[in-house]
Amino acid sequence: MQPRTSGCTRIHMMRLQLTLILCALVLPGVGNAQVAAFPDTSFQRVGVTHFLPVFHGQAGRSLTFPCSWLSGSHSDFAAWRSATRQIVFDHLLAEPPRAPFDPFIIGEEERDGYTARKVVFNLNAWNRVLAYVLTPKGKGPFPAVLLLHDHGARFDIGKEKMVRPFQVEPAKLQAAQEWVKGNYGGRFVGDELARCGYLCLAVDALNWGDRGGAGKEGQQALAANLFNLGMSLAGVVAWEDLSALSFLASLPDVDATRIAAMGYSFGSFRSWQLAALSEQVRAAVCICWMAGRRELMTPGNNLTKGQSAFTTLHPGLTGLLDFPDVASLACPRALLFFNGEDDHLFPQPAAQAAFNKMQQIWKAQAAEKKLVTRFWPGGHQFSMEMPEAAFDWLDEQLERR
Secondary structure (H helix, E strand, O other), rough: OOOOHHHHHHHHHHHHHHHHHHHHHHOOHHHHHHHOOOOOOOOOOEEOOOOOOEOHHHHHHOOOOOOOHHHHOOOOHHHHHHHHHHHHHHHOOOOOOOOOOOOOOEEEEEEEOEEEEEEEEEEEEOEEEEEEEEEEEEOOOOOEEEEEEOOOOOOOOHHHHHHOOOOHHHHHHHHHHHHHHOOOOOOOHHHHHOOOEEEEEEEOOOOHHHHOOOOOOOHHHHHHHHHHHHOHHHHHHHHHHHHHHHHHHOOOOOOEEEEEEEEEEEHHHHHHHHHHHOOOOOEEEEEEEOOOOOHHHHOOOOOHHHHHHHHHHOOOOOOOOOHHHHHHOOOOOOEEEEEEOHHHOOOOHHHHHHHHHHHHHHHHHHHHHHEEEEEEEEEEEEOOHHHHHHHHHHHHHHOOO
16 A cells, blocks of 8 residues: 655645756757756746836946947047937937928017017927017027927926916916026026027927926826827927927028027927037027936936936937937037036936036037036026026127127
8 A cells, every 4th residue: 555645745746746857858048058956946026116127227237329429339420420310310200291380470568678479380280389489679680599498297388487478367477487486596588588689489399388288197198199109209399399490590580590499407408409400509508407318217216207208218219329429419519518416306426427428529529618517506497697607608609799
């Protein structure tokens, strides 16, 4: 009579037999390699922490940005710039069809030294938008600035963050005044520039101001729906900024050889991106948005949370070029970067890593004086003495007389 075995013993024997069978198999990709006496039976029990995959460190270290000028694979800077700019354009995805601008003035207000106008025009064949145009009094043509508003998770206002609105409901004016008080030192940047003799244009990006609808919680859904349409949210923003730039250059009172872009936070990203994509931008003022991509991929950073990140992420481009690599397509033209020493969104080490990359490139092209990078006391804001310093630099670059 065979001795009786308990259920636990039978299970143990079955496991042992299964182990012996597995050890005898030749596994795909392993060949005849010997199986360890004590195989690793551990497995992943958590795949995501702080919205990041647990392998984000390894993946981040694998980002070599092969299309960067600093990769050592290129020798002709002009050829690199031309080819790499095309790579960026390819990753903007589908461009909305173009259309004649067909502008029309629907409102006007005389101000101290300039005229504010509400102008509707075709940003493309699919979007006819409302913009603010500020024109200095006197004889043009004038140097011009394309004002690119921030993100700030505030969507009921867009262009109104940079130009004092008029002929609007009191709530919108109040919202704009509160916003500039908290982020721009209490001043409307566009109005300040117009008083100084610059013609300014401000337009809402998709999902802001008069073009709103998704708000903060709907950003990710909007981005996904654009992907389903063969487009991207970041790409739409870039294409529309390029169109706004072309409209600004077409205005009869604008000196098209003296155009700058200016923005804070998301507007800063848009400014250096526009300078990278278009030679029409002679100078760009970029406040509080520049960093190395790897340095931003840390738990808690906005770039890791989805939502607003989709406004700056071009699918497929991230493995080819770092943020400062893209900005360097503007070299040797003039770019100014200001960042707060205590900026929680773009910490100083992350911003400095990007500045170091750009400084190498501008220096290699004997244009180091055209790139200004500076840290200011304070956090994520365009205030204190920043605007005066930026305006003085802009006067020099655009030769404002």
